[in-house]
Amino acid sequence: MGLIYADVELFNVDDKALARRGYLPEAEVRRLGARALVDSGAYMLSINEETKIQLGLAVLGKQTVELADGSLKEVEIAGPVDIRFENRWTTARAVVLPFSTDILLGSIPMEDMDVLIDPKQQRLIVNPAHPYMAKKPMKNVSRGNMIGENTDHRWR
Template sequence: MAGMGLVYAEIELVRGADVVLAQEGFIEPEQIRRCTVQALVDSGATMLAIPEIVRSQLELRKTREIEADLADGSSVSLDVVGPIEVRFQNRRTFVEAIVTPNSTTVLLGAIPMEGMDVLIDPKRQRLIVNPESPEIAKMMLM
């Protein structure tokens, strides 16, 4: 699903607090709040960015605020929410997300991509699991 050089991937976003509650036996796994979205994949972006509608659907709590610089040179204060578990194929990672109130696009940045050990396949213009570690995510520890 690529158009004009943009790469999109279907990912699942899961409310991290619900995952913990289910693991501890306080809620049933079926009660975990989640949504499946088409995300714009951008390894040049840092974090996961979600629109307000996703924040509301998953009932994510604000953890902090950040100052973000925009392309026009201005800056804006944005909420950071989480934790969110991001799932793609056989991969998952926990991250925070920036809430972009005037957007409808989910943006998958470098931090969640590295956490899941996934890559952009430039030839096919799609997100893939790292072929060098297809069964389990791999990362370098310094």
């Protein structure tokens, strides 16, 4: 399988919240159309310093990450950022890799958007089993054990 890229849109979530409350015109919400490298070996969205600045993302903290070559690097975590691909979206934090040129779309945002890698066509696709809306598994949540429900069935 070769390199797979996907056209995504990134949005500053804080700007979107201000616009929703009427404090910022919708046209001033910082956004960026980008060609992201689809990387199922990476966990998170990874952006470069330039993208962080363009979107005006806040630095939320620092973390140590393991790079593809096995080396460890302390990096900034920025966000929150909305990621849109076709009819899917998710909100995430982004690892800022200052030495990188590519935006990397990792496995966690891909799973949250319910998108798949099509290795035959070498592209990212919306899950054909759920074409209109992302399906998200909620394990251990069933009709009988929802929060607040009586799960003691001895008294029924």
